[in-house]
Amino acid sequence: MKRSPLILLLGLITLLIVTNELELFAGKTKQKEEKKGTSKVVAKVGDEQITFEQVEKSFQKNMNRKTKFADLSKDSILDFINMYVKYRLKVNDALSRGLDKDSSIKAEIEQNRKILAENFLYEKLLLDPNVDLMVKRREKDYKIAVIICAHGPLGDTSQSSKKIQEALEKLNSGETFESIATKYSEDSESAKNGGVVRGFISSGMVNRNLENPIYNLKVNEYTKNPIKTNFAYFIIKVLDIQPRTKSKVGHILINTELANDSAAAWTKANQIYERLKNGADFSQLAKENSDEKQSAEKGGWFGFYSKSTGLEKTSDHLSADFEQNLYQIKDKQYTKPFLTQFGIHIATMDSTQLIDPSTEREELKLIYKRMYYNEDKKLLFDSLSKNLNLNINKLAFTEFAASMDSNKTNLDTNWTKGVSNGLKEQNLFGLLNKKWSVQDFIYLMNTKSELRGYATNNEGLKKAIDKIVEPIVIAEATKNLENDYSEFASTVKEFRDGILLFKVEATEVWDKLKFDSTEARKYYDQNSDKLIRDKMIEFSEIYLLSDSSAQKLYKQIQNKEIEFDKAAENLTQRAEYRKKKGDHGLQSIKRSKLAAAIDSLGFKSGDISKPFQFEKGFSIVKIRKIEEPRKKTFEEAIPDIAPKVQDLLQKRLTDSWLENVKKRFPVTINEKVVNEYIKKK
Numbered sequence: 001m002k003r004s005p006l007i008l009l010l011g012l013i014t015l016l017i018v019t020n021e022l023e024l025f026a027g028k029t030k031q032k033e034e035k036k037g038t039s040k041v042v043a044k045v046g047d048e049q050i051t052f053e054q055v056e057k058s059f060q061k062n063m064n065r066k067t068k069f070a071d072l073s074k075d076s077i078l079d080f081i082n083m084y085v086k087y088r089l090k091v092n093d094a095l096s097r098g099l100d101k102d103s104s105i106k107a108e109i110e111q112n113r114k115i116l117a118e119n120f121l122y123e124k125l126l127l128d129p130n131v132d133l134m135v136k137r138r139e140k141d142y143k144i145a146v147i148i149c150a151h152g153p154l155g156d157t158s159q160s161s162k163k164i165q166e167a168l169e170k171l172n173s174g175e176t177f178e179s180i181a182t183k184y185s186e187d188s189e190s191a192k193n194g195g196v197v198r199g200f201i202s203s204g205m206v207n208r209n210l211e212n213p214i215y216n217l218k219v220n221e222y223t224k225n226p227i228k229t230n231f232a233y234f235i236i237k238v239l240d241i242q243p244r245t246k247s248k249v250g251h252i253l254i255n256t257e258l259a260n261d262s263a264a265a266w267t268k269a270n271q272i273y274e275r276l277k278n279g280a281d282f283s284q285l286a287k288e289n290s291d292e293k294q295s296a297e298k299g300g301w302f303g304f305y306s307k308s309t310g311l312e313k314t315s316d317h318l319s320a321d322f323e324q325n326l327y328q329i330k331d332k333q334y335t336k337p338f339l340t341q342f343g344i345h346i347a348t349m350d351s352t353q354l355i356d357p358s359t360e361r362e363e364l365k366l367i368y369k370r371m372y373y374n375e376d377k378k379l380l381f382d383s384l385s386k387n388l389n390l391n392i393n394k395l396a397f398t399e400f401a402a403s404m405d406s407n408k409t410n411l412d413t414n415w416t417k418g419v420s421n422g423l424k425e426q427n428l429f430g431l432l433n434k435k436w437s438v439q440d441f442i443y444l445m446n447t448k449s450e451l452r453g454y455a456t457n458n459e460g461l462k463k464a465i466d467k468i469v470e471p472i473v474i475a476e477a478t479k480n481l482e483n484d485y486s487e488f489a490s491t492v493k494e495f496r497d498g499i500l501l502f503k504v505e506a507t508e509v510w511d512k513l514k515f516d517s518t519e520a521r522k523y524y525d526q527n528s529d530k531l532i533r534d535k536m537i538e539f540s541e542i543y544l545l546s547d548s549s550a551q552k553l554y555k556q557i558q559n560k561e562i563e564f565d566k567a568a569e570n571l572t573q574r575a576e577y578r579k580k581k582g583d584h585g586l587q588s589i590k591r592s593k594l595a596a597a598i599d600s601l602g603f604k605s606g607d608i609s610k611p612f613q614f615e616k617g618f619s620i621v622k623i624r625k626i627e628e629p630r631k632k633t634f635e636e637a638i639p640d641i642a643p644k645v646q647d648l649l650q651k652r653l654t655d656s657w658l659e660n661v662k663k664r665f666p667v668t669i670n671e672k673v674v675n676e677y678i679k680k681k
Contacts, residue, residue, distance in 0.1 A: 042670050050088060052673055052677060082669070089665060118474050120485070131364050138364070160232060218241075245355060253343050304351075322347065334347070412456075423438055531640060535627065539587070545617040554620055605626050
């Protein structure tokens with residue numbers, strides 16, 4: 001079966017071409033980040049100097065990423081500096097108590113550091129450089145042609161290899177790419193066009209084992225060697241390279257099927273075209289005449305469109321014949337009426353501009369993570385393991401694997417029954433100064449939850465070995481990150497300080513917070529006028545889904561043919577209320593929608609209401625009691641005042657604590673630095 005170029009170009013995944021970033025931990029390209037200049041000292045906490053740069057970074061990272069620090073007023077800047085100073089006071093107090101030496105806290109800090117280090121490692125060596133490359137490449141759009149020779153069943157390459165080599169020989173001998181693609185390419189859609197792939201491509205749109213060669217070609221160059229993928233061999237030629245742009249695109253559509261005859265439709269389209277040439281407003285004509293209502297409502301505009309990535313919001317692509325006509329005009333020009341399968345179009349574009357690929361970084365990051373990240377992590381891990389001389393005893397490994405059923409996992413209780421005692425004593429693998437015997441490996445596979453469920457075949461056993469040595473490899477690879485990257489050192493310090501702050505604040509504030517009835521009574525006495533209970537209604541309800549049933553039952557209650565409570569017990573269609581005879585108890589009109597509805601209807605205590613519509617049915621209610629708004633008693637107000645009293649106590653404890661800390665770590669704030677910053681804004 002022949003495959004479309006879309007499937008072949010978008011669906012292929014191949015091995016990573018490992019870049020020299022992997023040599024970082026081999027000692028070949030280790031580099032330290034450039035040191036950034038520090039800004040002026042804006043505050044001091046004891047001997048600790050706090051720079052304006054530190055404060056600004058902390059704001060952008062922790063407070064509001066959308067608001068720039070430079071946009072704040074002087075008072076807001078000073079408020080944040082004071083907040084930051086309090087944070088540093090707490091951390092300094094924790095350090096002075098030696099909390100960073102506490103074994104449990106050290107363990108927690110180290111555990112956080114491990115997680116941060118692993119994420120940072122993969123981000124610096126994989127995510128950042130690969131996404132940076134994709135962003136750079138997205139500055140250009142490429143038009144390509146392909147020759148595709150698909151593999152046979154089960155990936156058999158005997159015929160595809162022979163065919164692609166024959167095509168390449170003819171290409172090298174001087175025959176045109178178009179003629180060879182037409183004759184040899186097994187993708188009918190592109191082959192009929194001389195191998196030309198519909199539209200343009202940019203980074204992230206085809207798999208990188210195709211993308212990498214494409215971006216190394218110039219216009220009219222083709223790949224000198226066939227590119228092998230899991231599905232086919234490719235020869236790729238670059239036909240055109242253009243800067244990536246986007247244009248605001250619109251059209252007026254005359255639907256020939258809606259017109260009485262095609263001649264009338266063409267006449268109408270030509271008349272509109274003449275009016276546009278004479279200066280008529282495009283948007284107004286689109287609203288009045290276009291049969292494509294979705295765009296007509298927007299004055300005929302689709303939105304911004306790129307040749308490679310399509311419409312900005314949906315990524316949809318315009319049809320080939322539409323694009324062909326569109327890109328023959330310039331901004332603010334109009335195409336002559338042209339026909340597609342949808343009808344007769346008059347197209348226009350406006351506001352053409354270069355695309356800033358940095359705005360697509362998050363999208364490209366998602367593409368990279370989805371398509372390549374896990375594969376690259378494995379390759380990076382293998383490279384790091386190799387650099388650390390991970391040594392697997394091939395003879396012992398082969399004998400070990402051969403002694404087990406390759407169709408089972410280590411969840412089988414007898415998975416090692418074929419392993420001899422002599423084999424168990426042999427070394428299986430080693431890393432750095434540590435070695436693991438076959439028996440050690442079996443023990444770990446049986447006792448470690450993260451190693452349960454691995455297949456007992458070559459691939460599964462190798463994965464299990466990698467899982468065992470992974471913490472050691474990552475620890476070794478990341479042991480110098482603080483020295484190599486000031487950014488990482490700063491992040492680890494922030495996490496450490498956060499843990500220390502939490503511990504010391506728990507001791508000084510949170511553990512001392514208890515409900516104080518004396519303080520609560522004092523707060524109540526000062527604020528009782530504001531503590532008002534809502535209007536309350538006590539009522540019972542009979543709820544029925546049918547209006548006619550509700551009306552009939554209401555008449556029976558009025559005629560005393562049935563008691564309200566008896567009807568509520570047997571007939572209400574709120575099943576959970578039958579046992580309660582429809583009793584809802586005392587309800588606030590602000591918290592209960594049904595109580596609010598009753599209040600709006602103006603019933604009095606003792607009334608039985610006529611049926612009224614509520615939710616998806618009809619309610620008959622009996623009002624048992626109405627209590628007007630009043631001051632809450634102290635007991636009633638406790639749920640309201642307890643959080644406020646606790647906040648006051650928390651503030652008092654915090655203020656008292658920090659005042660004592662300031663005696664040991666005096667605070668100064670240099671407002672002059674703030675004034676200089678304000679003047680420069």
